[in-house]
Amino acid sequence: MRNLNDFIVFAHVVDHKGFAPAARALNVPKSTLSKRVAELEKTLGVRLINRTSRRFTVTEVGEDFYRHAAAMLIEAQAAEAVVKGRLAEPSGTVRITASVPTAQMTLAGLLPSLALAYPKMRVALHATDRFVDLVQEGFDIAVRDHFGPLPDSALVQRRVATEEIWLVASPGYLAERGTPLAPADLEMHDALLSSMTSDGWTLRNAADxxxxxxxxxxxxxxESRVLLEAALAGLGITALPRKLCRAEFDAGSLVRVLPDWQAGSVTTTLLMPHRRGQLPSVRAVVDFIAERLAEQGSDR
Incomplete structure (x- = not known):
């Protein structure tokens, strides 16, 4: 029977991108890890890692093998967590990805508090506007702000917040051009739009x-920050998520236009691979973000 511990050793080596960093993290000799991976390669009859003095690369078959070995490691960690009980303090690294605007608007004020609440946990945020494959790239959570429904996928989805989109303008612009009293009045105003193909907004009120x-x-x-700055400069009326313009609204540098109407909504959803979502550390992060966003919503 194959030694399943070698599978886990291999997953750790790939996760840490080398034998030396994995040895430091696991507090075992580097030679032990190298020997275990070599035995695994011999048993499988394939090369999993190409080693030179300067480079560490995983082979194509090694990448395929890693995905399954990493899944096994996660299942083992989840099984251990069940035995230790839910009262165990979450620990380890939780990798989060989000777009740059979501990182700035949604997570910047939350993650430092999260790190303080769980001192044994390491939070790693990757902010990028490119498409990220959670499973292939090893992320635990993706935080997505979106206007329409997300596409169906094998990922676990948890909606944690919904924000109204407000129409806003500067007091100076409204003093010069007048304040709209009904949606039809907007036809007489300048709009700051988010797309070349957009010709306006569809407004909805509490009566639907x-x-x-x-x-x-x-x-x-x-880009929403650019539209915010354009509105502050007095160029016209724009539509922005409430959380993006709330500080300017509270300061009086922006005024809400047609406060009984909203120009849609933006939803914040957390996505997780099924296996990673079982880990106590991941559950703790998800619950923390959900609770804090709910508190922020109730304060408005």
């Missing part, structure tokens, strides 16, 4: 009535 409005495009940018 909707109206499509087509103001004159004055400025276009597909």
């Amino acid at each position: 009535a909707s109206e499509a409005v087509r103001p004159a495009p004055r400025f276009i940018a597909d």
Whole structure:
């Protein structure tokens, strides 16, 4: 029978990108890890890792083998956590990915508090606007802000917050151009839009009535911070998630236009691979983010 401990050793070596860092993390001799991986390669009859004095690379078959070995490691960690009980303090590294705006608007104020709440846990955030494959790249959680439904996938999805999208403008712009009193009044105003293909907004109120409005495009940018700055400069009226413009609204540098109406909503969803979502550390992060965002929503 194959030694399953060698599978776990191999997963640790790949996770730490080398024998030396894995040896330090596991507090075992580097030679022991190298020997165990060599025995595993001999048993399987394939080369899993290409080793030179300067480079450490995983072979193609090694990458395929790693995905299964890593899954086995996660299952083993989850099984151990069940035995230790839920009262055990979460520990280890939790890898999170999010877009740059989501990292800035949603996570920047939460993750330092999370790290303080769980001192034995290491939080690693990767902020990027490229597509990230959670399973292939080894992430535990993805935080997604989205306007429409997310596509179906094998990932676990947990919706944790929904934010209204407000129409806002600077007091100076409204003093010069007048304050809209009804959606139809927006036709007489300049709009700061998020897309070249957009010609306005569809507004909805608490009674679920909707109206499509087509103001004159004055400025276009597909980045919310740019639209915020354009609104502050007095260029026109724009639509922004509440959390992005709340500080300016509270300071009086932006005013909400047509406060009985909203221009849609943005939902925050956490996504997790099934196996990683079972780990106590991952569950702790998910619950922490969900609870804090719920508290922020109830404060408004």
